[in-house]
Amino acid sequence: MKTVPLAEARRRFSALLSKLGEEPIMLTRRGKPVAVLLSLEEYERLRRLEAYDQFEALSQTLRESGSSARELHRSSRNELDEGRVAETDRIVTDEYIEELRGILKGGNALGTLMREREWERRRDK
Numbered sequence: 001m002k003t004v005p006l007a008e009a010r011r012r013f014s015a016l017l018s019k020l021g022e023e024p025i026m027l028t029r030r031g032k033p034v035a036v037l038l039s040l041e042e043y044e045r046l047r048r049l050e051a052y053d054q055f056e057a058l059s060q061t062l063r064e065s066g067s068s069a070r071e072l073h074r075s076s077r078n079e080l081d082e083g084r085v086a087e088t089d090r091i092v093t094d095e096y097i098e099e100l101r102g103i104l105k106g107g108n109a110l111g112t113l114m115r116e117r118e119w120e121r122r123r124d125k
Contacts, residue, residue: 004016
């Protein structure tokens with residue numbers, strides 16, 4: 001991986017962007033890594049891998065709990081129907097669903113939504 005000081009990256013940003021197809025570029029400040037520039041293709045590949053890992057973790061949790069995905073869906077649906085879930089948890093726009101589908105190139109929106117929410121929960125801890 002190529003390493004470039006942040007000051008140099010500012011000066012040569014366009015040139016660095018054109019080289020992202022070759023390899024990621026690590027940006028440093030005062031010799032310490034602060035960021036990595038990735039091509040869009042590599043970023044999307046990493047997002048798909050992360051989503052797959054989260055799906056596998058959810059699958060494992062379901063297996064260990066003895067519950068099926070159908071039971072989880074039915075239980076969640078009942079909670080929504082009974083109003084036990086906060087209003088903010090119910091608001092999912094069509095645009096958000098489409099964005100999630102795009103991330104996984106047409107993948108299951110519900111599964112993706114569950115993985116995104118889990119990722120947000122972990123991030124906010």
